[in-house]
Amino acid sequence: MSCPAVLPVKETFFISHGSPTLSIDESLPARTFLKSFKERFMINQKPNSILVISAHWETSEPTVNSIRGRQDTIHDFYGFPKSMYQLKYPAPGSPELAKRVKDVLMASGFPIVHEDKNRGLDHGAWVPLMLMYPEADIPVCQLSVQPNRDGTYHYNLGKALASLKDEGVLIIGSGSATHNLRALGPSKNVSSWALEFDNWLKDALLSGRHQDVNNYDMKAPHAKVAHPWPEHIYPLHVALGAAGEGVNGELIHHSWDLGALSYASYRFPSLNRSS
Numbered sequence: 486m487s488c489p490a491v492l493p494v495k496e497t498f499f500i501s502h503g504s505p506t507l508s509i510d511e512s513l514p515a516r517t518f519l520k521s522f523k524e525r526f527m528i529n530q531k532p533n534s535i536l537v538i539s540a541h542w543e544t545s546e547p548t549v550n551s552i553r554g555r556q557d558t559i560h561d562f563y564g565f566p567k568s569m570y571q572l573k574y575p576a577p578g579s580p581e582l583a584k585r586v587k588d589v590l591m592a593s594g595f596p597i598v599h600e601d602k603n604r605g606l607d608h609g610a611w612v613p614l615m616l617m618y619p620e621a622d623i624p625v626c627q628l629s630v631q632p633n634r635d636g637t638y639h640y641n642l643g644k645a646l647a648s649l650k651d652e653g654v655l656i657i658g659s660g661s662a663t664h665n666l667r668a669l670g671p672s673k674n675v676s677s678w679a680l681e682f683d684n685w686l687k688d689a690l691l692s693g694r695h696q697d698v699n700n701y702d703m704k705a706p707h708a709k710v711a712h713p714w715p716e717h718i719y720p721l722h723v724a725l726g727a728a729g730e731g732v733n734g735e736l737i738h739h740s741w742d743l744g745a746l747s748y749a750s751y752r753f754p755s756l757n758r759s760s
Contacts, residue, residue, distance in 0.1 A: 491533055491653040495755050496526070497643075497724040498737075499658040500613050501748045502540075505562040508569055508612045515748040518738040519616035526737070526752065533653030534582045534624040536646070538724070539609030540660040540717040542629040547642065548599040549586045550606075550627045552578025557605030574611035579624035585649060586628060593645030609659045609720075630719040636699040639719040643726025650755065656727045658720030662686060662747035663711045672744035679745040682711035690734035690751055695725060721751070728753030 500519070507513055541561055542548070550556075555575040562569070587598040606614075610627050628646075630639065646656060663679045685705045689697045699722060702708045702715070712718050725734070738750040 492530055494530070494532055494650045494653060494655050497650070497656040497658070497727045497753045497755070498526075499660070499721045499724040499751045499753075501661045501750050502609055502613050502659050503661060503742055503746055503748050505565055505569060505608050505612060508572055508608070508615065509566065513742065513748075514740040515738060515750075516616060518740075518750070519613055522617040527655070532623055532655035534579050534626065535614070535618075535655045535657065536582065536586065536626050536628060536649065537606075537610040537614070538628045538630060538656075538658045538720040539607055540630060540664075540720055541607040541609035542604070542627055543632050543716055544599070544629040545631060545633060546597045546599060547590055547595055547631065548601050548629040549583045550578065550604045551580045551583035551600040551602050552605065553580050554578065556625065558611055559605050559607045561607045572611075572615070574606060574615045574621050576606065576611075576614065576618075576621040576623060576625045579626050582624060582626045582649075582654065585652070586626060586646065589648060590642070590645050593641075595642070595645065613657070613659055628723075630716050630723075632714060632716045632719070636701060636715075636719065636722045639722035640695065640699050640726035643723035643728075646723070647727045647729060647755075650727070656724060658722075658724035660717040660720035662718075662721075662749035663745060664717035665710060665713055665745060667713075668710070668745045669743040670745075674744065675741050676745045678707035678710045679741075679747060681706045682708065683747045683749060687736055687749065690725070691736065693731060693733040695730060698722065698725060724751075725753060728755055
């Protein structure tokens, strides 16, 4: 019996996963967006596997989880409704993809890449995936971010991973366009600093200004307020790098919550490459 042909995945994505309550709160517009993801962007194509770069896995060196069999669902949040801690997303792992991630990164000049054979999926991965692919039947790997490094480093991490798209791997950066938990509140009005940063980021991505995005901390207004720590924006750099130089982003969802939390999410269609 012949194996089905592997279809290349022609785009990468950055998903702002916002609050963990996205897993249960039907009032959040981002839920509707994520539930429609397959029909809007992956119609008639099922990825061979999924690689998620999650803001909620921070390590000093690149690390990929390598799980054989169904993965644990990590409830890495506190003080939320009990029903959230009962949610499971038992997607299979993929030691094969984990090895490919390690190999392509090391071949591209990242000297140390670790494999973690115990860690399951944190909420930066399973919350959006349970809405995007609720069947949990696609193998998933997670890749960590390195908060001690910069945007360019993570962009280059993405460039090294780009070839995986030709192997049918869907690359998703899961973070947040703005992420200052101390600034969140019940206000219906969005903070001016959040609006200005979010609009700058949108303009830079839609205009293909990759270097500006890589240096957002020096270029963007209110960068340190929007991201007091960088772990939630670095998945964006990986997704952008994996798309390729010169790619213009497409804003595919936008909504706000808690006065300063942007759910802006982006698609990065790969440029056609000559054969």
